[in-house]
Amino acid sequence: MTDPTLQINLNLAALWSKFFVKLQHLLDGVSLLEAGASVVTEEQVSANRGFISFSPASNSHLSFPQATEFSQDWLLRAFLRDSIEITGLFLDECLSVCALIQLAAKGKVAGSEVNHVMNVLPERHHKLHFPEKLARLEREFGVRSPFTPHVSSLNRTRTCVVHRLGVVSQLDVNEDNELVVTWRTTQMVAREIESGKELVLDRPGLLVENESMLEVKFIDHQKRFALGEQVKLTPFEIYSCIVTFWAFGTSTAEAIEEFSRSLGLGPNVPNPEV
8 A cells, every 4th residue: 555645836936026015005105104103284183083073182292393203213113023023934934944955855754744844833833932943944044034133133223112112221232331223225326438437316306417327236235323313214215224125035935946966856846745
């Protein structure tokens, strides 16, 4: 009698795509809220409260400028919290995929091993803290993105913003008493065809005098916050966070495919025989 088999198909492309779709939806929502906060008037806010409104502390209303600043700080907290949560779920699935690839490379495995990888490990992965998920991917499977330091810095920023309302504490700083945020971001450049001279197009109204080639570059950018300083990010820096997560997801996908090839498997992982 032949041994029973179980067909397990891994759709790696769908894994990355799902992560990028969530990032796109987050960017769309943040862009809408940022745009609304920049143009809404005090009269529009008052009119939106309705005929009957409730005030738990009526003598403590924020002024309109204060409410605008408060809403922007709240939006930053929500954005960083959700973006790290989305990325953490992506890392959960990456860990499970790597474990399945490792199992497939064995060729013939016991049903108990499949059950462990399919049902036990995912719960364990989900309970890990964000830095440990990154560390385990590298330690157990050799999967590491060149943008892991960037994402780690965003997670430290998220911790400060969510748990300490964005005021940099001793828990957040490095040996120089700074919280350093690192992004992978885009830069538009006009490069003169004859001279090669570059003009960074970072605001409207810049004049390109000579015949030039437009280029989009991916560069690193840093921002430093001192001990006791309030963390503030511009709309472009929030956009750059999305670019960073996208670069991290893309390079992690490539690293997982390389891990698969290192075990003698292709990107299309064959089914293990159970």
